[in-house]
Structures are given as structure tokens and as C-alpha cells.
Amino acid sequence: MTVPMPAPTPTPPIQTDALTLMAGDHALVDRATLRVEAGEVVAVTGGAGSGKSLLLRALAGLPLPGIDVAGNARVDGRRLLIAQGGVLAPRRPLGAQAAEILGHHLGLDAGGSLRRLSDALDRLGVPAAARRLDLPPDRLPDGLRWTALFALALAVGPAVLMADAPGAGLDPTVRLRLLHRLAEWARGEAVALILAGRPEDGVAGPATRALALHRGRLLPAVPHAAVAFHRGPAAVPPGGPLLTGRGVTVSFPLGRTAKGEERRLTVVHPVDLDLAEGETVALLGETGSGKAMLARALAHLPAPTEGRVAWKGRALESGDATGMRRTRRDLQVLFPDPAAALDPAQTVGAQLAETLESLRPDIPADRRARRVADALETAGLPAQTAQRWPVSLSAAEAARAGLARALLPEPRALVCDEPAASLSAEERSAFLDDLLAVRDRHRLSLLLATEQAEEGLRNADRALVLLMGRVVESAPAETLRHGARHPLTRAMLAAARGGSPRLEGEAPSALALRDGCPLRTRCPNERPFCAQAVPTLEEIAPGHRVACHYWDTP
Amino acid sequence: MMTLFTGSEGRPGGRGAAAVAVLAGLALACAVAPLMADGAVVRRHDADPLVAALLDGRGSLSFALFAGLLGGALGVGWGVLATALGRRAERRLMSTATRLTALPLVLLVPLAAGLLGGGVGILALTVALAVAPAIAGLTHAELNALMRREFLTAARAAGLSEGAILRRHLIPNARRPLLAAGALALPRALAAESFAGLLGLGLPAPLGSWGASAGLAARLGDPVALAAPALLLAVSLWALCAFADSLRPGHPRP
Numbered sequence A: 001m002t003v004p005m006p007a008p009t010p011t012p013p014i015q016t017d018a019l020t021l022m023a024g025d026h027a028l029v030d031r032a033t034l035r036v037e038a039g040e041v042v043a044v045t046g047g048a049g050s051g052k053s054l055l056l057r058a059l060a061g062l063p064l065p066g067i068d069v070a071g072n073a074r075v076d077g078r079r080l081l082i083a084q085g086g087v088l089a090p091r092r093p094l095g096a097q098a099a100e101i102l103g104h105h106l107g108l109d110a111g112g113s114l115r116r117l118s119d120a121l122d123r124l125g126v127p128a129a130a131r132r133l134d135l136p137p138d139r140l141p142d143g144l145r146w147t148a149l150f151a152l153a154l155a156v157g158p159a160v161l162m163a164d165a166p167g168a169g170l171d172p173t174v175r176l177r178l179l180h181r182l183a184e185w186a187r188g189e190a191v192a193l194i195l196a197g198r199p200e201d202g203v204a205g206p207a208t209r210a211l212a213l214h215r216g217r218l219l220p221a222v223p224h225a226a227v228a229f230h231r232g233p234a235a236v237p238p239g240g241p242l243l244t245g246r247g248v249t250v251s252f253p254l255g256r257t258a259k260g261e262e263r264r265l266t267v268v269h270p271v272d273l274d275l276a277e278g279e280t281v282a283l284l285g286e287t288g289s290g291k292a293m294l295a296r297a298l299a300h301l302p303a304p305t306e307g308r309v310a311w312k313g314r315a316l317e318s319g320d321a322t323g324m325r326r327t328r329r330d331l332q333v334l335f336p337d338p339a340a341a342l343d344p345a346q347t348v349g350a351q352l353a354e355t356l357e358s359l360r361p362d363i364p365a366d367r368r369a370r371r372v373a374d375a376l377e378t379a380g381l382p383a384q385t386a387q388r389w390p391v392s393l394s395a396a397e398a399a400r401a402g403l404a405r406a407l408l409p410e411p412r413a414l415v416c417d418e419p420a421a422s423l424s425a426e427e428r429s430a431f432l433d434d435l436l437a438v439r440d441r442h443r444l445s446l447l448l449a450t451e452q453a454e455e456g457l458r459n460a461d462r463a464l465v466l467l468m469g470r471v472v473e474s475a476p477a478e479t480l481r482h483g484a485r486h487p488l489t490r491a492m493l494a495a496a497r498g499g500s501p502r503l504e505g506e507a508p509s510a511l512a513l514r515d516g517c518p519l520r521t522r523c524p525n526e527r528p529f530c531a532q533a534v535p536t537l538e539e540i541a542p543g544h545r546v547a548c549h550y551w552d553t554p
Numbered sequence B: 001m002m003t004l005f006t007g008s009e010g011r012p013g014g015r016g017a018a019a020v021a022v023l024a025g026l027a028l029a030c031a032v033a034p035l036m037a038d039g040a041v042v043r044r045h046d047a048d049p050l051v052a053a054l055l056d057g058r059g060s061l062s063f064a065l066f067a068g069l070l071g072g073a074l075g076v077g078w079g080v081l082a083t084a085l086g087r088r089a090e091r092r093l094m095s096t097a098t099r100l101t102a103l104p105l106v107l108l109v110p111l112a113a114g115l116l117g118g119g120v121g122i123l124a125l126t127v128a129l130a131v132a133p134a135i136a137g138l139t140h141a142e143l144n145a146l147m148r149r150e151f152l153t154a155a156r157a158a159g160l161s162e163g164a165i166l167r168r169h170l171i172p173n174a175r176r177p178l179l180a181a182g183a184l185a186l187p188r189a190l191a192a193e194s195f196a197g198l199l200g201l202g203l204p205a206p207l208g209s210w211g212a213s214a215g216l217a218a219r220l221g222d223p224v225a226l227a228a229p230a231l232l233l234a235v236s237l238w239a240l241c242a243f244a245d246s247l248r249p250g251h252p253r254p
């Protein structure tokens, strides 16, 4: 990043010297030496339980029960810590909480507090129309709640601001935008800002400097992308089509209108999709984009409301149990929460054997145990895992047990719905690496639904970007990585690379969607025409299709 | 991270075991109470207040067991039926249950006892009917949550038929939550009977009960006689609730 480093001063707002935090004789933070200048933004990354929160609490001067502190830590000026998950009371109106907090810190009256909070919201780019200071935080959309929290922190005007897992749970596009705004403000106001989070949260993006807390030591971070796995799309060119979806639509009944017409909520608008033999297709989208619904509809779990799915040219029919079972043998699924996808009342081995019995009746019963053990080993688990109960598995082991189950019938294609979402960054890259190795070895086709745009594109041949149930861009992965045209694709890529996405606010709810382009409330290129017609997919280059009226606007 | 998994209040297993021990002790004490009272024929009014309360416990606990099992079975059956019969029946059965749960159904118990002349059978039936809607609601909620669990989708992905899913995955996983929901009928039945007893409309005369003794003692203004049944009642209510709670399967930790 090309951000000027603030000049070192003799007394920076944060300076620690061999700060050590001990629980008993175990050092949670070991001789951390940290110096943050005014106007500097520092990211502290680390996995769960690495001691980030503890370090921030120590710097904020909060009590640390049961922890012995050694070494020096000096923090000057007004300091503020945004704790994990935010600190707003969920049920009191925002305005009242602001008045209280600002009144306490700055001695302002209610009117003055609200004015200051509004100024801060301005700086974070919240339009006046979206400000709902009379609402309690739990009635606000997540993004707005976090923005309000940051605005409140801004309004207090601290000299040192620390945020623990800021914007956790937000879509990367929304989170990164917010963090960049916060960093801009800190640089402008000469505030020392520390952003702490997991490496995959992207807190390093807006920061001047990134440090990693690993085994208690605070050291310069290795860039996240460099530690992530790097395998790329399958080496062999794709073959003929295996899975084809035509006009696949998913909708849910919402009850009836006063006139007795049925109202439905459509979460996937007609989508056409082909998955060729040996090909990896990524389905990219934010939360609620419908990518998971689409992936499941393609695997008939459950069947799409409308449209047709065919496997090797033969249409899937829910009524035809034998045909369905034959397809399921070839088309397996990885679930987003692998632990929940295992029956807690059966051992891992029992349910794997059951899958084998159901899908491969040709394998004699006495050979099943051998097959199960082999599949577990392929998935990177010891064969004894078969005797364990699902509750005793860690998230990573459950994910691998899920992979073993999917590989058991020797499928041709895997539908992966965020298969590593529940794993930490390291487990995640190891798991995906193994998944891709299996893909290459068995020449599997992969449908990979994920919200991590960069990761998805790196491993896929082709990608579809979804926005509120519609495909807005589809192209070869390489084209998208360097020449994405749709504002959403660009924003997702910017967020994945740590940059500031050019989208405002959050996705509106699917129920609130009126006519026109679903992105228009957030889009930087929006023009009046966008409100009039839903853009349709048009081919702008061979194999590159975009649904945006102004795709050629840079 | 600060959200460690320690410090959750007590181990549920420990609490359940304590509850079972308390219940067993109580039942045993009530069963041997006649031996503690001097003389073969017990004249309850001169007995030691604790022994008298233990004698009452025989009535209260066995009635709670009987009426509770009946009510629990009724409620669980209701909830299962609602889930199994499909959309329309489900909506109708469950909205009835919700509406009934909102009513103070315990009032039915003394009412029925007063109007219909309070035989044990009538009393048990009204108590069972009074607790069933709440149990039906619980059962339905548990089953609904179960039907949405991902492992059922995984079983479908494994090509199992709906019948096989029901047999191999749904029923084994439904057993404990349904047992837990049904077991909650026991403390409710005990409370309903005690309430009627307090008003003097509980179990008929030869069978003593804690509610009746406590009501009588309160009317006579005898705090010593009031304390023992009230205490035993409170302990049993706690133990029955804790027992029912311990039957619920622990939700898998993230």
C-alpha cells in the first residue's frame, strides 16, 4: 500500500516494551514490543485464542483477572476499545446511547451529542436518509449497526482507538469498505488505530503495518495471500458436460395476498449453468445472494421450484428413486457446516457405511469397512476415525469426514457449498488444498460456492457471480481476476485483496427489492435508467457475460 | 478469544444426577415413612410433621407420576401427530395447543374436582388434559428443529429413501428430546395437583397430599406443619424439572 508512514515521534501514543501477559506460568503474550504513532493504522492478526483480545484489553487498561502483567505499556491520551461483537446495548435507541456516552466523555448535552454523532456518520458515508437514531441497535441491519458503533467511537474523539474483530459477521465487501473509512479517519485525525482480527478477516488491508500474534509472539505478518494455498484450476482441459441446469429457479411460498393470489419469494431467478467433466466452476456471491440455494437445487436437495437439471443429459426426476440414486452416486455434496451434517446418534463409520450401502449396492457388505477406511485416509483422517462419534470431532475433522463420505461412492462431481466456512484460516487452506488434490487425482468436476472471490477464482476454470438470485457476471476465472466488469465483482475482488470496495451500504433484503438493478442502492455507477429495467446478461466478449447497463463505465 | 467454553453454569450431567438422587431418596423416604411412624395404624395428626409430610408424599408423588405420564403421553402424541399429518392439520392442531397453553388451565383441576366430585380418575384426567397442550407445543418445537437439521439433508444426498431416513436418523434423534418434553409433564402435574390441594379440592380424603396438608396448615395458622410439606414440594418440583432438563440432548458445541 502506498500510504505515507507518519514520522516517528519521541513519544508515540502507544508504546510497549516487552509486555508479557502470563496466566499462571504460561505466557499468553510474550515480550510484545509495539509502537504505534499518531495517525498510524496497525493490524494485529492471529487465530482464535492467540491472545489478541487480551493484548487489546491490556493496552486499554482494562482489568485482566487471573493474568500477571510484566514489562511496560504506555498509552497516552483518551483511549477507546471496541470489544468483540460491539458494545452497544441492543435494545436502547441509538440516539439515547450516544447522548449518554458522549455526555460522559465530552460533557455534551443531548442535542450536541446527536450533532456530533451525525457528523461522524457523515464521515463514514452514511447518507442522512439511512440514519435511524431513534431505533435500538438490534433493529438496525448489521452493517449499519457496526457503522453506528464506529461513528460513536469517532465522535468521542479518542487519541487511541482499538477495535477487536471489527465488523465480524459482515460481508467482506461491507466490512472492508467500513474499515478503510475508519483508517482514513484515523490518518486524517492523527489517531493511533489498532485493528485486530483473524488473518482471513482482511484487517490488514487498510492498515499501514500488519503484525501477527503467533504463539504469544508479536511479529510482522506474512501477507495472507502468500500463506493461502495456491493450486489453480485443474490442469486437464474440461471435457463434455456432466451437469446442466436450465432455468433453475428457487422460490418459497409467502402465503396469499388479499385477492387469493399466491405470493412467492424468489431467491434464485432462472439460472442456466453447465458443469463440464473435470471442470471447476465457482459460484461467487455475498451472503443471501442465493449461491447456496442454487448449488443445492442443482443437487436436488431440494429440487428447484422450476427449471430442469440434467446429469449426463438425463433429466433428474424426484419421483424416480432409482434414477435419483444413480445420479447421487455420481454427484455428491459437501455441506457448509460439516459437523451438523453428521448424525450425532451414529458413529462416523456407521454413517459412511450406510452411504456406501445405499449408493454402491454392488460392493459386498464385507468389503465396506475397508472402503470406509480408505476413504477416511484419502480425506486425511486416520482409519480409526470410523469408531468415533461426531461430537468428538473438531471442525476440521468433521469437514474431512464429510469429504470422506462424499468420496466414498466414487463420484464424478462434487457440489461444495462453502465447505470450509467453519474452519480457521490454516485449516481452511489445508482442507481446500486436499480437496483440490483429490479433484486433480480423480478428475472430478467441482461446483464451488463461496464468498471468498479471490480464493474461488484462483481455483476455478470459470465463475458465476450472483447477486440476489441473479447471475450478474460470468466468465473464465482468469478474465474475471483481471478484467471484471460488474461493480459487484470488482467490489468483491477489492475486498478480497484488502482494498476498499466501491459499494455503499449493505444488500437490501430480498423482500424490499423493487424494480431495476438490485445493486442500484449501492452502486457507484448508478444512473436513473438503472431503476427502470433489470439488466440482462449480455455477452461483451467471447465467454464473458455481464448484466449491467453501464458495464463499460470504468 | 474471550468467549471460552468454560464457566457455563454447572455440568448438566451433574445436575441431572443430583436430581435423580434427590427423587430416589424422596421416593424411598415416602415409601418407608409408615415404618417411621410409631404403631401400625398411623394417626396422621399427631405424627411428627416431617413423617406426616413424607406420608403425604406417597399420594403426591404417585399421583404426579400417574397423571404426569398420562399428560406427557397425550402431549407428545399430540405434537407428533401434528408434525406427521402435514401442513393443514399441523397448523390447526398447533394453533389449538398454543391457544390452550395461554389459558390458565390449572384452574380446571379444582373446578372439575369440585363439580364432578373429585375421584382420583377424574382428577388425573383433568390434570393430564391441563398439562398436555404445553407439552404438545414443546414436542412440536423440538420436532420442527430436528427436521431442519442438516444431517437429514446429508442422508438424502446419500440416496436414502424417506422411510429409511425416518427409521435410521429421525427416530433415533427424536427419542431423547421427546422424552425430555414428556418428562416436563411430571412437575407440571405435581404443581397442578398441589394447587388444587391447597384449595382443598385435590386428592380425595384418605390419600394425603402436600398441597392439601399445606393448605390445611395455612388455614389453621400452623407454620411448623406448613413448612415440611411446602419444603418437600419445592424440592420435588426442582428435582423433577432438573431431571427433565437433563434428558435433553446437549446441543453440539461449535
Ligand code: SF4
Binding pocket: A487, A488, A517, A518, A519, A520, A521, A523, A524, A525, A526, A527, A530, A535, A547, A548, A549, A550, A551
Ligand atoms: S445496472 Fe446500474 S446500478 Fe446496476 S450495476 Fe450496472 S450501473 Fe450499477
